[in-house]
Every structure is written in C-alpha cells, then in structure tokens.
Amino acid sequence: MSRCLECGYDLGGSGRGDRCPECGTKSTDIELTGGLAGVGALSARPAARIAIAAAALLVIPLTLLILARLVDARDSVHATLREISYFTQAFALLAGAYLCVLVGRMLPAELPWRRMLWIVMAVRIAGACALLGFALTSVVPTAVVAELQVVLAADLLFALAVSRIAPTGGLSRASAVPAYTAVAGAGYGMVLTHLPLAYDPSGIASGVMQSGAVGAVACAIALWRIKRELHAN
C-alpha cells in the first residue's frame, strides 16, 4: 500500500512514479518500506517544518545571549534575554514532543525506538512545564538545572530514532550524517559537566553544547533531507 504524499489518497496497487488520481501529484520513485510505506510518509513535511521551528526557537535566543555577553550589555538586558529564552526553550521542547509523534509514524511499528519516543515525549513535556514554571514563578532553579541532563539524554534517544528513519524507510543515507551529529552533540553536552572543554574561558562553547541547540539544528537538517528525498518529484 502506498499513499499520496500530498493528500494522503490511498494509491493502492498503482505503480511508483504514477500520478495521484485525486490531486495529480507524481508519487515517489522510491520503494518505501517500514513506517514510510504507510501514513508515515505524510509526516515528513510537517516534521521537517516543526524541527526547523524548534531549532530556531533554541538558536535565536542563544545567539542573542551570546551577543549580549560579547558586547558586555547591561545586566537588565541579560535578565530580559534569559527570561525570553526560558519561554522559547519551553516552546521548543513542546514542539519536540509533537515531533516524537511524527518521527514515530515514520518508523516501523515493531521497532523499539517507537516506544522509546514516548519516553522522550514525556521528558520533553516535563522539561517544558519545569521551564515555564520557573519563568512564571522564579522558583525551583536547581530542579531546572538537574533536568538539563535528562533533556539531553532524551535528545540523544530522539536523534537515534531519526537516524533509523532512512534505513528502515528505504531512503538513501543522506540524512545519516546530520542524525549522528545530533547523537554526538547530545552525548557531548551530557559529558561536558564532568569533562569540561580544554579552552573555553567564557563558558560560551559549553553553554551552546548543553543548550541542545546543536542536536536540534542537526536533527532539523536530517528531517529536512528526508522530506526532500520523499518530495523530490
């Protein structure tokens, strides 16, 4: 069974590369397998878009915070930016929780990664709640700091799941490099607390690694490449 990537119409037995009778879109030439052979392929486009939005929500405030530090901005500027970053990070985590559903659909049903993604989703929702709680009430800062490692561990599991989409879905390995970069980024962020960088006097590089931004950008690139491969026609 294959479905139209645009409208989801069940193409049934019609051959690869045929036009959808419903919307006229040419179906992909790739023989899709696993979750991508079913409704999962329809998740590729929204997953790529949401992943890019989530990455932007992490990267933009982080860039502004780094700039503020580099130009030695006033304390009030730092405080405001930090306040904003709690909210954007929380929204990035909620977007990431929804991404777990979309990525799960793109994987074969029997794969353990699919169940693992539910755990990732729970961690991301809990992380978002903790951050929003902190931003709104200014309490439990230590809990938020401790939760950072758990969120990075969840990022690592998520990146591993993303790395399984292409091989189990019948796609090329084009998305593998960014997916494994995301795995490495999350893993390195986790060990940084115990294994500090040799040269990082300002703490900026460690902050970037621990923010999860590296993994988010790499996952967005991986999901974008998967989407591009599916919608090549």
Ligand SMILES: [Zn+2]
């Ligand atoms: Zn169609």
